[in-house]
Amino acid sequence: MMKINGVEVDTRGCQTALDVIIKHGFDVAYECKDGVCGACRCKVKGKPRNVKEMIGFYTAGETLVCSVSALSDIDIYI
Numbered sequence: 116m117m118k119i120n121g122v123e124v125d126t127r128g129c130q131t132a133l134d135v136i137i138k139h140g141f142d143v144a145y146e147c148k149d150g151v152c153g154a155c156r157c158k159v160k161g162k163p164r165n166v167k168e169m170i171g172f173y174t175a176g177e178t179l180v181c182s183v184s185a186l187s188d189i190d191i192y193i
């Protein structure tokens with residue numbers, strides 16, 4: 116189950132957490148969609164399931180949402 120800002124969201128049809136964020140109309144920066152640029156970093160709670168190697172900069176408590184599975188049990192804060 117994925118939440119955005121504490122609200123459970125529908126992840127059907129999405130491959131990554133970034134897809135979910137875009138689907139629900141949240142405004143998040145992104146460029147490469149490949150874990151490289153770091154533009155999409157967001158605060159996260161839970162254990163993101165990575166689907167790509169995350170090369171871009173992020174800190175503890177953050178993740179690169181373009182590289183995280185939409186099936187992750189996480190809470191993203193934008």
Ligand code: FES
Nearest residue numbers: 146148153155181
């Ligand atoms: S969009 Fe570039 S790292 Fe996510």
